[in-house]
Amino acid sequence: MGKKLTKRAEDYSKWYNELVVKADLAEASGVRGCMVIKPYGFAIWEKMQAGLDKMFKETGHENAYFPLFIPKSYLSKEASHVEGFAKECAVVTHYRLKNGEDGEGVVVDPEARLEEELIVRPTSETIIWDTYRRWIQSYRDLPLLINQWANVVRWEMRTRLFLRTAEFLWQEGHTAHATEAEAIAEAEQMMHVYAEFAEEHMAVPVIKGLKTASERFAGAVETYCIEALMQDGKALQAGTSHFLGQNFAKAFDVKFANKEGKQEHVWATSWGVSTRLMGALIMTHSDDNGLVLPPKLAPIQVVIVPIYKGMEQLDAISEKVNPLVKELRAQGLSVKYDNRDTHKPGFKFNEYELKGVPVRIAIGQRDLENGTYEIARRDTLEKQTVAADAVVDTVKGLMTEIQENIYKKALDHRAAHITEVGDYDEFKKVLDEKGGFVSAHWDGTGETEEKIKEETKATIRCIPIDAAEEQGSCIYSGKPSNKKVLFAKAY
Amino acid sequence: MGKKLTKRAEDYSKWYNELVVKADLAEASGVRGCMVIKPYGFAIWEKMQAGLDKMFKETGHENAYFPLFIPKSYLSKEASHVEGFAKECAVVTHYRLKNGEDGEGVVVDPEARLEEELIVRPTSETIIWDTYRRWIQSYRDLPLLINQWANVVRWEMRTRLFLRTAEFLWQEGHTAHATEAEAIAEAEQMMHVYAEFAEEHMAVPVIKGLKTASERFAGAVETYCIEALMQDGKALQAGTSHFLGQNFAKAFDVKFANKEGKQEHVWATSWGVSTRLMGALIMTHSDDNGLVLPPKLAPIQVVIVPIYKGMEQLDAISEKVNPLVKELRAQGLSVKYDNRDTHKPGFKFNEYELKGVPVRIAIGQRDLENGTYEIARRDTLEKQTVAADAVVDTVKGLMTEIQENIYKKALDHRAAHITEVGDYDEFKKVLDEKGGFVSAHWDGTGETEEKIKEETKATIRCIPIDAAEEQGSCIYSGKPSNKKVLFAKAY
Numbered sequence: 001m002g003k004k005l006t007k008r009a010e011d012y013s014k015w016y017n018e019l020v021v022k023a024d025l026a027e028a029s030g031v032r033g034c035m036v037i038k039p040y041g042f043a044i045w046e047k048m049q050a051g052l053d054k055m056f057k058e059t060g061h062e063n064a065y066f067p068l069f070i071p072k073s074y075l076s077k078e079a080s081h082v083e084g085f086a087k088e089c090a091v092v093t094h095y096r097l098k099n100g101e102d103g104e105g106v107v108v109d110p111e112a113r114l115e116e117e118l119i120v121r122p123t124s125e126t127i128i129w130d131t132y133r134r135w136i137q138s139y140r141d142l143p144l145l146i147n148q149w150a151n152v153v154r155w156e157m158r159t160r161l162f163l164r165t166a167e168f169l170w171q172e173g174h175t176a177h178a179t180e181a182e183a184i185a186e187a188e189q190m191m192h193v194y195a196e197f198a199e200e201h202m203a204v205p206v207i208k209g210l211k212t213a214s215e216r217f218a219g220a221v222e223t224y225c226i227e228a229l230m231q232d233g234k235a236l237q238a239g240t241s242h243f244l245g246q247n248f249a250k251a252f253d254v255k256f257a258n259k260e261g262k263q264e265h266v267w268a269t270s271w272g273v274s275t276r277l278m279g280a281l282i283m284t285h286s287d288d289n290g291l292v293l294p295p296k297l298a299p300i301q302v303v304i305v306p307i308y309k310g311m312e313q314l315d316a317i318s319e320k321v322n323p324l325v326k327e328l329r330a331q332g333l334s335v336k337y338d339n340r341d342t343h344k345p346g347f348k349f350n351e352y353e354l355k356g357v358p359v360r361i362a363i364g365q366r367d368l369e370n371g372t373y374e375i376a377r378r379d380t381l382e383k384q385t386v387a388a389d390a391v392v393d394t395v396k397g398l399m400t401e402i403q404e405n406i407y408k409k410a411l412d413h414r415a416a417h418i419t420e421v422g423d424y425d426e427f428k429k430v431l432d433e434k435g436g437f438v439s440a441h442w443d444g445t446g447e448t449e450e451k452i453k454e455e456t457k458a459t460i461r462c463i464p465i466d467a468a469e470e471q472g473s474c475i476y477s478g479k480p481s482n483k484k485v486l487f488a489k490a491y
Numbered sequence: 492m493g494k495k496l497t498k499r500a501e502d503y504s505k506w507y508n509e510l511v512v513k514a515d516l517a518e519a520s521g522v523r524g525c526m527v528i529k530p531y532g533f534a535i536w537e538k539m540q541a542g543l544d545k546m547f548k549e550t551g552h553e554n555a556y557f558p559l560f561i562p563k564s565y566l567s568k569e570a571s572h573v574e575g576f577a578k579e580c581a582v583v584t585h586y587r588l589k590n591g592e593d594g595e596g597v598v599v600d601p602e603a604r605l606e607e608e609l610i611v612r613p614t615s616e617t618i619i620w621d622t623y624r625r626w627i628q629s630y631r632d633l634p635l636l637i638n639q640w641a642n643v644v645r646w647e648m649r650t651r652l653f654l655r656t657a658e659f660l661w662q663e664g665h666t667a668h669a670t671e672a673e674a675i676a677e678a679e680q681m682m683h684v685y686a687e688f689a690e691e692h693m694a695v696p697v698i699k700g701l702k703t704a705s706e707r708f709a710g711a712v713e714t715y716c717i718e719a720l721m722q723d724g725k726a727l728q729a730g731t732s733h734f735l736g737q738n739f740a741k742a743f744d745v746k747f748a749n750k751e752g753k754q755e756h757v758w759a760t761s762w763g764v765s766t767r768l769m770g771a772l773i774m775t776h777s778d779d780n781g782l783v784l785p786p787k788l789a790p791i792q793v794v795i796v797p798i799y800k801g802m803e804q805l806d807a808i809s810e811k812v813n814p815l816v817k818e819l820r821a822q823g824l825s826v827k828y829d830n831r832d833t834h835k836p837g838f839k840f841n842e843y844e845l846k847g848v849p850v851r852i853a854i855g856q857r858d859l860e861n862g863t864y865e866i867a868r869r870d871t872l873e874k875q876t877v878a879a880d881a882v883v884d885t886v887k888g889l890m891t892e893i894q895e896n897i898y899k900k901a902l903d904h905r906a907a908h909i910t911e912v913g914d915y916d917e918f919k920k921v922l923d924e925k926g927g928f929v930s931a932h933w934d935g936t937g938e939t940e941e942k943i944k945e946e947t948k949a950t951i952r953c954i955p956i957d958a959a960e961e962q963g964s965c966i967y968s969g970k971p972s973n974k975k976v977l978f979a980k981a982y
Contacts, residue, residue, distance in 0.1 A: 027625075029557070029558045029618065029621075029622065030562060030565065030618070030621050030622075031558045031560045031561070031562060031609065031618070034558035034559070034560060035558070036555070036556070036557050036558065036622050037555055037556040038555055039553035039554065039555045039637060042553070042554050042555045042556055043553065043554070045556075046554060062530035062533070062534065063530065063533050063534070063537060064527070064528055064529055064530045064533045065527070065528040065533055065536075065660065066520070066527050067520045067522045067525035067526070067527065067658055068525070068611075068642055068644065068658050069522045069525060069581075069658070070522070071521060071522060072588070072597065072599075073596075074521065075588075075597070076596055076597045082588075082597055086587070086588035086589065086590075086597055087587055087588070087589075088586070088587065089586065089587060089588050090560075090583045090585075090586055090609070091583060091584065091585040091586065091587075091588065091599050092581045092582060092583050092584075092611065093582065093583075093584045093585065093599065094581075094582040094584065095579070095580065095581055095582065095646040096577070096578055096579065096580060096582075096646065097563070097566075097573075097577035097578070097580050097582065097610075098577065098578075099577075105564075105567055106563065106566070106567045106573055106577055108563075108582050108584065108608055117599055118522065118581070119588075120559075120583065120611070127520065127521070127522070130520075130521050131518075131520065131521075131527050134518075140833065146530060150642075151559055151641075151642065153559065155586040155587065167558055167559050167560070169556065342631065
């Protein structure tokens with residue numbers, strides 16, 4: 001396992017980077033900014049995908065697949081969209097290699113230049129709306145509710161595993177509607193779906209809100225988001241849902257005949273979450289011993305470790321454990337019985353703690369004699385000795401309890417880190433000393449937002465959807481404001 | 492629905508292209524050679540993925556994810572590998588666009604040239620073996636059994652939906668083993684897994700065999716394959732599994748300490764199937780009326796169409812149908828009740844026939860009075876009238892029957908199209924007049940294989956694994972041969 005994990009209090013950022021690698025979640029690859037998602041990390045992502053995919057289908061969406069490449073001219077069709085993405089595009093210019101001159105090895109064949117360069121999709125609005133033009137003629141073709149699971153590429157200069165990588169995995173929903181109201185309702189619905197997934201599956205509490213104009217998706221009329229708070233007091237945008245108005249329909253000339261036979265432009269939304277959620281999951285719950293995973297997303301929910309001397313004792317233990325494994329699996333639990341003889345129990349305990357397995361069951365010679373098991377939960381590290389016939393119920397109970405407990409813990413942490421402030425000095429003090437979300441009046445202008453960002457590095461994370469109407473004055477400009485917004489430093 | 496489908500006998504190739512589009516499976520995109528997989532087509536692919544993924548996991552494999560991009564130098568490390576893929580590589584050379592001169596729009600920023608060009612993966616052996624070097628130190632790290640679901644790009648000049656596209660979706664397994672025997676056993680196992688999937692899920696009979704040297708994967712020591720036969724008598728390679736020897740381990744310097752502490756190079760396999768399977772599925776079963784889908788892969792297994800005049804009749808029918816839908820779903824069946832009032836029953840019948848829905852249930856006024864339903868099966872187009880209380884059992888029975896029947900039909904077709912020939916004239920005659928697999932003696936040389944290909948367009952599809960040892964002479968050269976091989980024209 002190598003040396004111990006850096007402690008969060010020492011260096012939170014280093015702790016995170018080490019944890020991702022040591023817990024076998026992901027690692028850097030030989031390609032700048034691109035990660036390898038290792039099997040254990042990918043198993044968590046698969047569970048996220050399955051949970052989200054089910055929710056998307058329950059809300060009427062279907063999956064499809066669109067091309068990886070986007071002709072450069074498509075990207076340019078929506079002005080603010082190309083503005084937002086042009087600076088981080090991987091560009092395919094050639095389609096062939098050839099043997100170079102002596103000693104040069106294989107080189108790009110200059111004769112195989114593409115007529116039009118292709119962009120590796122940073123997001124798929126343009127290629128999808130080019131397709132929707134063919135799919136949509138009449139109001140009968142609407143709404144069109146489609147999702148895609150895909151890889152996308154944004155050539156970021158500073159990358160971090162899961163949080164910001166040049167290539168990442170995500171899903172992107174792209175819907176088309178006959179009316180503005182329907183499209184807005186869809187964008188809002190998907191924000192709620194994301195929030196429910198974050199809270200119910202990931203045990204990560206989130207705040208739902210609207211982005212300010214400067215933080216909006218390039219090409220959106222309105223961006224809804226869910227914002228989570230990490231243990232170090234920094235915010236993390238966990239998902240966004242965009243109301244795109246008729247911007248892409250106009251750029252790609254997508255019209256439909258309404259019930260009266262009149263041609264109208266279609267209304268659109270898009271929404272996405274990515275492998276960034278892995279970062280949110282890791283940073284919300286984990287501790288100095290390693291990962292803490294919510295039972296609903298843990299690839300291994302229960303691990304059983306035998307403590308024995310000699311194969312005879314191991315056989316006696318296995319005779320007890322094998323039927324227990326079966327019984328737990330019959331309850332739908334994912335169980336691993338680690339009877340490897342190559343590693344000591346202490347090593348295994350550390351390994352599963354590091355990997356965040358929610359429940360560990362140990363059984364030794366004395367347990368065998370007493371007909372008991374020792375059950376340890378990962379979240380609180382508490383242990384209890386339980387009679388054999390109570391193990392299944394105890395474990396099942398713990399699944400619910402741990403899921404609820406880590407959510408509550410995160411919620412308490414967030415509650416303790418939302419601070420209302422009345423003036424700019426207090427604002428800066430809270431940001432410096434305590435971090436977290438700072439709730440403050442803002443005059444609604446981009447200039448003020450920008451200045452606050454320059455001076456404090458804090459951005460407006462969102463205008464919460466449930467923010468109360470209240471008269472006040474902007475902490476920076478003193479101008480009138482009728483709502484508090486949430487500031488924070490962010491990932 | 493537009494005009495009728497071209498008949499297979501008229502123009503098989505045109506029939507296929509039209510069917511893929513009309514049945515809403517896929518269509519060409521604005522990007523040369525790249526397809527859009529439409530929701531109905533993607534739903535079939537999702538079922539294939541789920542079936543295969545389960546089989547991979549049951550045989551001990553885990554999923555992971557590796558980068559989309561491969562540095563050019565990696566590709567060059569295994570000599571025959573780069574030879575095989577260099578001519579069809581999409582190459583990323585730049586990472587940014589910028590605003591061009593006046594009127595030029597957005598252009599590639601020449602200052603954002605990558606130091607080393609990146610290839611969009613055509614397959615991932617090189618990036619994965621670069622990673623495995625870090626993951627494998629000791630025999631304890633072996634076997635390493637990993638699969639990836641991903642998109643890959645091969646810049647083919649002539650493309651066809653599903654069969655050959657510049658970008659396609661696939662899975663690629665990459666395993667590492669301590670011994671040659673283990674790696675060979677793995678490669679063989681995966682060929683069997685693919686064959687089982689093709690036959691049990693897709694209802695597509697396949698022949699298992701070995702590729703000849705000239706048809707081997709670039710970098711493989713041995714390529715195992717499954718070969719299917721389409722209705723037009725052409726063969727289609729449906730999946731391959733490669734024993735890679737130590738080629739990639741040597742190219743990427745991946746060694747492990749064996750039990751005696753000695754350093755050895757690792758033994759490897761890789762294996763993959765792709766969205767090409769969709770082509771095999773479509774071409775094996777479908778007819779002049781449209782798709783025929785095996786129940787195990789049909790997104791909609793049962794469709795119920797009401798035949799009514801006026802909303803009162805529809806209400807009476809729905810009152811009967813709604814509980815039936817529930818009952819069928821409770822049996823795990825995917826059911827659609829199409830009560831759209833915007834389309835006539837005849838239109839719906841055609842649509843579901845075109846889309847290959849295995850069972851169609853119709854209910855009209857007379858059925859309502861008699862307490863019956865009309866049940867039609869897609870594969871034989873046979874109809875029967877069934878009492879209401881027998882519908883569920885009848886439908887369940889049909890699921891099995893249709894799955895078996897279309898498999899048997901394909902198997903019979905193949906049996907009728909494997910011809911043993913004794914000389915080259917007969918060989919050419921069979922190829923011209925009947926098509927299918929031609930079983931013939933071959934002298935084992937690449938020269939003969941190449942000449943036969945030039946003269947007849949037929950290639951050696953495989954050396955069947957169950958081919959009997961028998962003395963004979965090559966149909967082309969007359970030289971001795973101890974086994975017959977299978978030739979065919981192929982997709």
